[in-house]
Amino acid sequence: MTATIAAVTPAATPTPAKRRRLRFVANPKAATGLVVLAFFCLIAIIGKWIAPYDPSARSSDLIQAPSAKHWFGTTHLGQDIFSQVLVGTRGVMYVGLLAGLVATALSILIGVSAGFLGGAADDSLSALSNVFLVIPALPLIIIVASTIPSAGDLMVALVIGFTSWAWGARVLRAQTLSLRRRDYVEAARATGESTWRIITFEIMPNLTAIIASGFVGTVIFAVMSEITLAFIGISTISEWNWGTILFWAQSQQALAQGAWWWFVPAGLAIAILGTALSLINFGIDEFVSPRLRSSGHTRVKTNDGHSVRMRVGFTPVLSSKQAPATPVVRRKENAA
Amino acid sequence: MKFLFQRIAFYIFTAWAALTINFFIPRLIPGDPVTSLMAKYQGQMSTEAIQSLYVLFGLDKHQSVWSQYVAYWGQIFHGDLGLSFTFFPTPVSEVLKQSLPWTIALVGITTFASFMIGTSLGVIAGWRRGSIMDGLLPVTTFLSSIPYFWLGLLAITLLAGPGSFFPSSGGYEPGLVPSWTGSFIGSAIQHSLLPALTILISSVSGWILTMRNMMVTVASEDYITVAHAKGLSERRVMVSYAARNALLPNVSGFALSLGFIVGGTLLVEIVFSYPGIGYNLFQAVGAKDYPLMQGVFLVITLSVLLANLLADVAYLLLDPRTRKEG
Amino acid sequence: MTRPVLEIKNFHVDYGLGDESVQAVRDVTLTLHRGEVLGLAGESGSGKSTLAYGVTRLLPPPGVISGGSVIYHPPNGDPYDVMALTDSELREFRWAETSIVFQGAMNSLNPVHKVSTQMVDAIKAHEPQLSPQARIARAQEILKLVGISADRMDAYPHQLSGGMRQRVMIGMALVLEPQVVIMDEPTTALDVVMQRQILAELVELRERLGFSVLFITHDLSLLVEFSDRIAIMYGGRIVEEARSADLYRDSLHPYSEGLLKSFPALRGPRRELAGIPGSPPDLRGMPSGCAFHPRCPQAFDRCSDEIPVLGIPSARNDPDRSVACWLPGRVPVS
Amino acid sequence: ACSNGDGTKTNSGSSTGATVLNIGMPNGPQTENHNPFLGSSAGASLGYRWMIFEPLVMINGIKPTEPGKPWLATEWKWDANYTKLSFTIRDGVKWSDGQPMTAEDVAYSFQLRKDHDGLNQDAIPYGSITATGNKVDLTFPRSQFVNQNKILTVFVVPKHQWSTLKDPTQDPLKSPIGTGPYTVKSFTPQTTTLTLRDSYWQDLPKVKELRYTSYNDNNAQTTALANGSSEWSFVFVPNVKAVYQDKDPKNHKLWFPANLGIHGLWINTTKKPFDNPALRRAMNMVVNRDDIFQQGEAGYFYPKIESVTGIPTPAGESFIAPEYKDKNHSVDLDGAKKELSDAGFKLEGDVLKDPTGKPVTITLTDPAGWSDYQTDLEIIKDNLSTIGIKATIDKANQDAWFKNIDTGNFDAAMHWTNGGATPFDIYQNIMDGKILKPVGKAGVSGNYGRFNSPEATKALDQYANAADDATRTAALNTLQKIMVEQMPVIPTSASNVGGLYSTKNWVGWPDEQNQYGPAQPTQQNALQIILNLKPAGSQ
Amino acid sequence: MTVTETEVVLEAEGLTKHFPVRRGVRDLLSREHKVVHAVDDIKLTLRRGRVTALVGESGSGKSTVARLMAQLYGRTAGEIRLHGESITVRGGRKFRAYARRVQMIFQDPFASLNPTHTVRYHLTRALKIHGRAGDLEQNLRNLLDQVQLTPPERYLDKFPHELSGGQRQRVSIARALGADPEALLADEPVSMLDVSIRLGVLNLLRDLKERLNLAILYITHDIASARYFADETLVMYAGRLVEGGDSETVTQNPAHPYTQLLIDSAPDPDRLGELSRPEDQAGGEPPSLIAPPTGCRFHPRCVHAMPKCSTDLPPRFELPVQGHWAACWLYEEGAAK
């Protein structure tokens, strides 16, 4: 989430167009992130079918370390942890994406209207989002979720979505505010476009990068929150997800029993998913503001044979032999 | 100063909103604390004992929401947060008084340290593009994607096994009496190292990254080139020109993300059974202890607000543009 | 003509390395003489700023200097190549010998430090032996020269108007009394009245302090009025160089000619304005031969095949002029 | 919680005989509250209230039928079919502030409970309370046979302190005054230290100092037990053998005797086809209690129910009717199938069809976080599938679950029963028709399965109000018969009153051979145990 | 040369715009409403087939005038007449009808085209909104032809970032023409363009004026280009018009001291080597528009200022050349020249 701060400013660079959109995928970070994300999405869809066991089914292998039979070992009931991780992916992705969608929709609604309408509407809407921003989200989510009778996946997703739109709204508002003053918005108005058309066709397309990055950020947050809720036993754990696995590991004191395999795979999966999403966000950030790209070749061979890093303030001087000498006819230097 | 006035007005408004949310949340809860206590004593509490608890907790009275709301504000202004159910009849304020210092010490110091360390590393990473620091970014990203609590679990397994220097839970040695003695403080520090490390590792990379990006953005500003052109030393340009300006957005970012960070760090307390507010929240949620839940939420929110205010003041001191007269 | 202070020889600048690189400045050779104002004109993207930054090695990454030398002649002492200086030598060289004024003064001043701090910073870096009071006094003195009263010393940049900021920048550039001041479009952000005021002051100061100026702008009419000599850049190369009056009255390169014909004049008879057809070249895909040939009304076969060399045109045997064009009479005397 | 230094530091000089006993509970930071009436107080949650406040009569929690041991009362006598009780109060007992304890104090202790519903946890209907000389006489509006132990074990508080309290139900009682052998020395949220008094009406115990430490969670408590820094505790330790016992096989001991309360699968007896007792019996026959004990309860925590009557043994041994004396639960698949086919159920493939031809399915529900119950349900689900019943497990939200149980809106759930001095509490909780409410109506305090048996209600009534033991025995036998034949609840485990302890420094703990009291540190009998402990070297 | 021959398309009288200054918490306590006097009492006439230039330094209110005329801002006072008919529109269908006849071109061709849309989209919208989508493809080509972006196919499906600055500005102009307007308000249409390209765009505008008989308001800070391109020139200072008349007259014989300053300050290659500031020239900076100077707004900087200048607002004084006027007390009947 924090990475978006930098993304707000560089709106000045001409924003994406069709062909350049594809270039986003060419960003190695984004590409890696997308591949991993696609992998998790795939697991979320087919996990149920490829799981070797029913994740809830008991067997006689109690608390077994990973083996060929049980890749990630088993629980105290002899359940196969590998299957639990596979099947649990769906819940994680579902909640993450749904919460991300809800929050993004809200942030667009609130952020864009605050930015576009201005005046009192802006004041009250941005006060609202600032309040939500300052109030610690996770404790609020924990408390709200703990008060809901049956906090299933849908409910958890909604709660997370409804409490975590504020950051996106803030960023979008700032951006809309700057877009609203752009000449092309004024020009569209002068052409006679209606307000809603200006918002949806002139402003929104220019917000896509920010919306996408906000969406990804919220998904990260939602996944973390969801897993946290499951881990501390607040949301329903009837459906498997990674948090549920961790919940059981914790309540059965997997640590004390030395059953590291019980909580390592799920946690690792979270971390990898989180990293993938962060990478996508980097990709978006770098796409919006190419300066942030970590430059490829930064080492240069200089005049005196040293190799130096390119840096601000001290331009490297390449060995002169590289310079293609164009024949130049010069007059003689005048004597002083 | 106008800026500060506006901020303070905003904080008052936010505090009001948070307190009102706080008021309504438990009142929308269908369950009640007695059943939760029942759950806690699974089978060891008789049906009769349950009835006596309803009487004890005063849950058999009924009042209109509005008069409750008024009474609630009355209580808040007297610093009265009600009596905790789990620690009945200890006042919530006392429970919190006991745990707050731990949280402030752990979460406060580590969050601040993480901000400082992350920012400093970010300055270097952003300044020396393409150096090793830049290469470390993917690693730190990975670290920051790990949920706090899981990293804590991992830290306990790997580092806090029996016989290790690191204790796996608690705020200090069980036998000790909290006091300002060397052995107690030593023990408290020993117990806080692992949770602190967990928070630090998970949160520091966020700061590194934002600061790095900010530095990269700032580094291409004209005034940096001018500073170089003036022949200032590298250090001076980096610190006084680049970092100083790059810090500004980060300070307000710091303020705004405090809410997120504090939320995450509370989980560390749960995993390490650290006797702070986060652990209180965990207990309160488990036991439907609304007064305690409300108290915790209130204290967290107000602390975040306060920290925000401090960050605002820092921003004010750092950025002359906001000091504009009028 | 006086001694040179800065000789730029066969200067090349690339952005990026290898195949992807953009060759922003090609083989530029230019001499700045003591006490003169050398104007550099050309349209946007022709490499003016790149050249200016390159000379002081201030190009932002991925800019690299891929060839050439910049010989600096100190008032007393032996000339040396700026490109061969080490980092610390370069630091010493900067500002004390050559200072720069950029286009946007708002962006050139650090928004979080007072004007005085930024002035003193420069003095401190180069004359550490000076006492703090003396530094302040020096800063005050130079600000007075550029018309800013001492009580604005403690102002922050945002508290000053655009014109004042630009004066502060000029003052800062002169505070160490350098030999060379490079000015990259120092007045384009200001309106004409302010522009004239500042330039007038600059002329006075130059008479007093005797520094040389490399003045960059795309406003040719301003240059003609303000500078002693003018060099015209096109597509990363110098295409013509001459005394201002000569260039104005009798430009030799078709591009310079086109530029001059694009300016409506405020006084005098209404001239016919022709302009230049087409659009500036893309540095990534430079036309072969003379970069200007696709837009040149007089281009012929040779123009698209061979890069013209810069030299004294055969038709005007004037050692103070040079042009890079294949048109008859403009080909260099060999 | 524990680092290397712990054991040696707190038990310095264990070679020369220990003086300190470290007791632990996994209950999180405490607040300073020594009020013995409040279950939320540190005194109650750690159990040290019993070291300060003593009962009139000490009754062995695992042998509730044995006569109690005179404690602050030297004699007691029930009259008029348990509606009258008179105590003779012990002389020479002094409060820890030096004042003598009198019958006045005892009467006041009863009066407090009578006056404050919040303190009267057992909802005993007190009548008159009178103190004369060293005698205290109580009357009750109805027979207190079933409550007799609850009344006898009431603890006594000093009138001269309690009468000054503004609100006894909300006072944290910062400096408790009691008759017990220990007084509070210091309190911190983590550790409460109790120190031995100079004098006590019995022989002073050998333990000079008690340290009650509240660990933040089960993990921490387990670790502390494993490394010896905690010597006595009550906590669920999964895989207890590896995690705890093997760490010091010689000294690390545990004993988890059952008391008279049970856990079982409650079945909604109004739902078809579960209103058919034959189906319930068949279900009972396939439940694998060994798996539940071994996997759900880590092989020790809640002891498994052996007797078909659901009465936990050995605590309830003496109550079991002759006809069921040696009848124990065992998995009997064939018997179950026979039972079913006799009742008109059909097992087609692996789907059981009820007499109307509908497949039998059931939803088993318990709150998500209750890991042991959830484990039990998983096992039961598996077991039921052997007779073709398709079970699904609903991990409900705790509040919703309580509400659904209360209103009878469930198929089946793991739940506990009340416990008491006789199996009456168990059966009353399961079968009492007097507390029966129709499905959908809340506010029941038992009989969640809506079990409607006038016969059972009558037998319960008889038992509670009987004038002689024979009637009672007959009534209880009837109840057992109903339980076995109708099976409204499928009992799985007994409640426990156990503990884990270390014999490294102290010996004399209760165990299988020496069952003088339950081994749980938070039970009243803990005082008895402390009094019984001797330094390990001294034997 | 006179300027009153052709039909009046759009005229403004007494046009005034005050922007409220955003009030802070402290201002809530005070009664007074602070405003920016961006535009005060402007009288302006656009005629068919004529270019009227509006020159003035940055911040003098030129863009505000253009936006007021385009009815993008609501005005504080004054009247805008289209063919003599006073019109006030605020959005909706009426605004479209107005926009159909009065179109605006923005200063920055890099910012006035939405980077996410193609040239086709921009032009199609303009045509559709104004009901000219009839033979869409043909109309599109016509538009591009009109702005000399030929062949049209090459440009239709390009994104703005694929075009050069001059080409973009042509697209903006084409979009404005899409409405088939009678009046074109060009707000510094070339100031962001390179010198060699500027002329092309200006020539295009002049060509359009002649071919389509448009009335054009040409806003610029470059008074030299006004001389070349506009028939009539108005000079604006701090929100007020200070001088107006035939372009050649205004630039060659400036009457108002401000216009004189402006013209003297403009770079002039023919004035070689006399760069120093004439002693009698005014200096200083433009005034604050929140509290503009009383009387003539130029008086604090004016070398000819008289006591009257700081108190009384000068009206328009007609000057000898027909149509030339200046708002300066120097030209009051009988004032000492």
Ligand SMILES: Nc1ncnc2c1ncn2[C@@H]1O[C@H](COP(=O)(O)OP(=O)(O)OP(=O)(O)O)[C@@H](O)[C@H]1O
């Ligand atoms: N970081 C960079 N990477 C790649 N190309 C660059 C970079 N910076 C500048 N260029 C290119 O180098 C060329 C010269 O740029 P430069 O800024 O020197 O032009 P200029 O003559 O100063 O133009 P202007 O009048 O707009 O300031 C331009 O074509 C530009 O696109």
Ligand SMILES: Nc1ncnc2c1ncn2[C@@H]1O[C@H](COP(=O)(O)OP(=O)(O)OP(=O)(O)O)[C@@H](O)[C@H]1O
């Ligand atoms: N929306 C607004 N709110 C408040 N003040 C405004 C607004 N728009 C313009 N102004 C103020 O009105 C004055 C005139 O602005 P305007 O943009 O019309 O000037 P301009 O002559 O077009 O300048 P430029 O040459 O820089 O474009 C300025 O002082 C400006 O600060």
Ligand SMILES: [Mg+2]
């Ligand atoms: Mg430039």
Ligand SMILES: [Mg+2]
């Ligand atoms: Mg403007």
Ligand code: NI
């Ligand atoms: Ni410890």
